[in-house]
Amino acid sequence: MEKKVISEIDYLLIEEVKALRIKKGISKAKLSSKLKLAESFVGKVEDLSQRDKYSIRHLPLLVKALGLKSIGQLFPSTPVKNMIEITYEKIPKLNKDGSESKQFVEKIIEIKEI
DSSP states (O other): OEEEEEEHHHHHHHHHHHHHHHHTTOOHHHHHHHTTSOTTHHHHHHOTTSOOOOOGGGHHHHHHHTTOSOGGGGSOSSOOOSEEEEEEEEEEEEOTTSOEEEEEEEEEEEEEEO
16 A cells, blocks of 8 residues: 555645546546646646646646636635545556556545644
8 A cells, every 4th residue: 555645635626627527528638738738747646656736827727628617616615634644555457358457546545634
């Protein structure tokens, strides 16, 4: 298992953008392109083992790319904690034939405030 310390607001932003991206059928590479960033950027942000994350300058770009009306739609309406520790494990994705892929998904084991 691996651990990552991140601010809760960063984590919630990443998860909200990911959910909206998936709901709208936008790939990681396509969203990166819409943000005018490297094709791998969104994938790195969504990968907990990477250090990349969205910055304040990305917010208006995300609003436009995701077809939202305001930056507020990217954030939770409830107060958040400062820093959290996420315990997770990387599990291989499965191919259509049931064999293990070289790609991984992250299974969250625990999130705790620190």
